[in-house]
Amino acid sequence: MTTSKAAVGIGAESPEHARPVHGIIARIAAAAMRAPKITLAIAAALLVVSGALGSTLTEKLSAGGFLEPDTEGSRAAAVLAEHFGLTSMQMVFTVTGPAGATGQPVIDTGRRIATELRAEHDVAGVLTPWDGTAAGAALRSTDGTIAAIIVSLHGNDNQAMNTSHRLAERFTGSDSAVTVAAGGPALAYYEVNHKATEDGSRAEMITLPLSLLLLALLLRSAVAAAIPVAAGFVAIGGTVGLLTALSTTTDVSVFAVNASAAMGLALSIDYALLIINRFREYLDDGSEQHAAILLAVQSSGRAVVFSGITLALSLLGAMFFPMGFVRSMSIAGIAVVTLSVVLALTCVPALLVLFGERVERRRNPGRPVQESRFYRIARFAQRRPILVTIVIVGSLLGLGTPMLGIRFGLPDDRVLPRDAAVHQVGDTLRERFPVQLAGTIYVAMPHVSPQQMAGVREYATAISQLPGVTGVTGTVGNYGGGAQLSAPAEAIDGPAYLAVATPLDPNTTAGKDLLGAVHALPEPTEVLVGGLAQQNADIVGGIRQAFPRALAWIVISSFLLLLLLTGSVLLPLKAVVLNSLSLSASFGALVWVFQQGHLGGFGTVTTGVTVCTIPIVLFCSTFGLSMDYEVFLLSRFKEEWQASGRTRADNDRAVAIGIARSGRVxxxxAVVMVVAFSGLIASGIAVNRVLGVGMTLAILLDATVIRLFLVPAVMRLAGTWNWWAPAPLRPLLAKFQLQH
Structure with a gap:
């Protein structure tokens, strides 16, 4: 019996496949299949619109968003910016000449630049070595050859970074007498933004054709390979359009664009592969092409939706963290997951209707699953379950041990390549100046009364005596070594501040100890401590506070979804534990390479800290991506288990056949995901490279060591207990269980 395109059942197939096609997923796919050309035309139109919208996206992206808005450091920064023109978004000009910082050419050029800067309405304040202040004296290099000009800028991160670029273009350059270079955090943000955008565009030009080539080899069909890549291409374009729309209501991180584009490509290809694989299986079982497409979408489409929900819920866990960078990544990730699922349920069936025959033209039906390499691997693990489990779990725990030494910090100009001008200026400031300009601790006092002045002076004197402090300046005078170095300041009835100069790096233990010592001093009035060391402390505190809630959300939501999928209590627990193992190994490797500097830090500059937001983003995204494979495998295991006699041997067979049928896809x-994330690894921005390596390592571990070896070994040890649920829960699970 043949089946027409309007059929809802299959005639020429085995009885287990002869079931009606129903449900919203099948109806969506059927609608796309009835009008495949219109479906693809709509996708193409959306792609064009997204491209037009995306042309303005670069101007709206943010390279910041690492700080929490309501912390002590942020409130101190607000006081300093509002009352004293000292903003956290600064840029630095270095002026160098043959006669050094005291030579007339450097002095004349520096004063001219400072005068013109002070006339700029986007500039909040300017500090130079020629101001006659104690703070200005620290703006000459220790060898006296370089002068630095500190410029505080008005506006948010985006406005300040664009201002810094405009000012750098205006003032930097060299002649026979003087060389002027520019750096600082605001300009670093600008360079990161544009470098990341360029890297992303270049990566897409490489990853798409490379994905096509690899898929053609793996699927043994150029047409079959083109369908997932076409979906991935639309996903990238759609991602840009979605992020452009999001940028009108919230800040969108430049890193979110790179990571979500790679994720969109990987997921779209991933989901398309799953449907194509099922489509081929139904054809091998004797189904007619159109019916095979419907059945493939009905079975694998539900796995795709389920996987998308799981990943979206994992990404939603990042919303527990208050940092804008993390929330931006979360929103962008959820949007691209949704888009990938929609493309899988519409464009992939439409493409299969048009090109399905050509997908199969040169392919012979597959061999029996028992003859496949993946079946033999699963049986190998099942024959030696204790040995396999001990070796793999021990190895993963060993790889994860460096994570115990993780230290969080904020990114700076060193995330840029070594040859970037901003990076070189930063190195100059760190290595050749008497104090760490980035390490200055600011003490903001929102209100000081005349009666509190004596206590404030004693407080400033006490700070100047702390180990590691070279001097204290501010509105209440200059202090050093426990003594007041300037005439007493006039009585203040309003805000005041102190700037604590130090040669200590704020990311080091000594820098953190100094911050703790400042906090430990008795406060004469309300005090808000700011600066990079305080911002680091705020971020670590925020992560520690939010992480338990995010972890609970991700674990519980994943557990409940897998419980509904499998009807088992043990399998969701197993999935959470194994995912945690692979993630801990990935994090340990990242700390070992990028924080501790082994293997040359993969070409990045090691600062001794891990950028604070990276573990959050990696945990939320890779936990969900790992669940992709878990959902695909469990769906297969469950199908085989339900069709069996449900004995211990049937459990082993269900696992082996499930791995054999899903192993190739x-x-x-996994290979395509590695290719997609390779664009991040090749980026010149260290943050992108760490994200790319972390995602790639987690995916490789998960798709090979975990799924092919550890899963069959652990499920062999558990036997029929894999499918156990408490008796009181069974009727409820049977009622609400998600069927595949």
Missing amino acids: ITAA
């Missing part, structure tokens, strides 16, 4: 999906 999981391997192909």
Whole structure:
């Protein structure tokens, strides 16, 4: 019996496949299949619109968003910016000449630049070595050859970074007498933004054709390979359009663009591969092409939706963290996951309707699953379950041990390549100046009364005596070594501040100890401590506070979804534990390479800290991505288990056959994900490279060591207990269980 395109059942197939096609997923796919050309035309139109919208996206992206808005450091920064023109978004000009910082050419050029800067309405304040202040004296290099000009800028991160670029273009350059270079955090943000955008565009030009080539080899069909890549291409374009729309209501991080584009490509190809694999299986079982497409979408489409929900919920866990960078990544990730699922349920069936025959033209039906390499791997693990489990779990725990030494910090100009001018200026400031300009601790006092002045002077004197402090300046005078170095300041009835100069790096233990010592001093009035060391402390505190809630959300939501999928209590627990193992190994490797500097830090500059937001983003995204493979495998296991006699041997067979049937598509999906994330690894921005390596390592571990070896070994040890649920829960699970 043949099946027409309007059929809802299959005639020429085995009885287990002869079931009606129903449900919203099948109806969506059927609608796309009835009008495939219109479906693809709509996708193409959306792609064009997204491209037009995306042309303005670069101007709206943010390279910041690492700080929490309501912390002590942020409130101190607000006081300093509002009352004293000292903003956290600063840029630095270095002026160098043959006669050094005291030579007339450097002095004349520096004063001219300072005068013109003070006339700029986007400039909040300017500090130079020629101001006659104690703070200005620290703006000459220790060898006296370089002068620095500190410029505080008005506006948010985006406005300040654009202002810094405009000012750098205006004032930097060299002649026979003087060389002027520019750096600082605001200009670093600008360079990161534009470098990341360029890297992303270049990566897409490489990853798309490379993905096509690899898929053609893996699927043994150029047309079959083109369908997932076409979906991935639309996903990238759609991602840009979605992020452009999001940028009108919230800040969008430049890193979110790179990471979500890579994720969109990887997921779209991943989901398309799953459907194509099922489509081929139904054809091998004797189904007619159109019916095979419907059945493939009905079975694998539900796995795609389920996987997308799981990943979206994991990404939603990042919303527990208050940093704008993390929330931006979360929103962008959820948007691109949704888009990838929609493309899988519409464009992939439409493409299969048009090109399905050509997908199969040169392919012979697959061999029996028992003859596949993946079946043999699963049986190998099942024959030696204790040995396999001990070796793999021990190895993963060993790889994860460096994570115990993780230290969080904020990114600076060193995330840029070494040859970037901003990076070189930063190195000059760190290595050749008497104090760490980035390490200055600011003490903001929102209100000081005349009666509190004596206590404030004693407080400033006490700070100047702390180990590691070279001097204290501000509105209440200059102090050093426990003595007041300037005439007493006039009585203040309003805000005041102190700037604590130090040669200590704020990311070091000594720098953190100094911050603790400042906090430990008795406060004469309300005091808000700011600066990079305080911002680091605020971020670590925020992460520690939010992480338990995010972890609970991700673990509980994943557990409940897998419980509904499998009807088992043990399998969701197993999934959470194994995912945690692979993630801990990935994090340990990242700390070992990028924080501790082994293997040359993969070409990055090691600062001794891990950028604070990276573990959050990696945990939320890779936990969900790992669940992709878990959902695909469990769906297969469950199908085989339900069709069996449900004995211990049937459990082992269900696992082995499930891995054999899904192994090829999981391997192909993992390879494509590695290719997609390779664009991040090749980026010149260290943050992107760490994200790319982290995601790649987690995916490789998950798709190979975990799914092919550890899962069959652990499920062999558990036997029929894999499918156990408490008796009181069974009726409820049977009622609400998600069927595949």
